[in-house]
Amino acid sequence: MKGVYLLHFQPGYKHARHYLGYADDIERRLQEHRSGQGARLTEVAIHAGCELLLVRIWPDRGRRFERKLKDRKNAPKLCPICAGLLEPSAP
Numbered sequence: 001m002k003g004v005y006l007l008h009f010q011p012g013y014k015h016a017r018h019y020l021g022y023a024d025d026i027e028r029r030l031q032e033h034r035s036g037q038g039a040r041l042t043e044v045a046i047h048a049g050c051e052l053l054l055v056r057i058w059p060d061r062g063r064r065f066e067r068k069l070k071d072r073k074n075a076p077k078l079c080p081i082c083a084g085l086l087e088p089s090a091p
């Protein structure tokens with residue numbers, strides 16, 4: 001699936017708890033993140049023992065939308081786990 005996605009780090013890595021990104025193939029990108037590739041932040045988080053949970057997808061949104069969300073700097077409000085809507089253990 002193509003679109004913008006949000007990863008929640010469980011537990012958080014230092015002050016970072018989320019990664020927001022865009023990918024043509026989110027499932028493949030997630031596997032890259034989980035194997036320690038794809039982005040510096042997810043790489044260090046994985047090596048620190050964090051689990052990367054895919055908590056939200058905006059299908060068919062592009063890089064401009066990704067940029068817009070990043071500029072808002074309110075990932076916790078976008079994240080269903082941090083908003084208390086989803087248990088961290090949920091699949």
Ligand SMILES: [Zn+2]
Nearest residue numbers: 008079081082
């Ligand atoms: Zn979160």
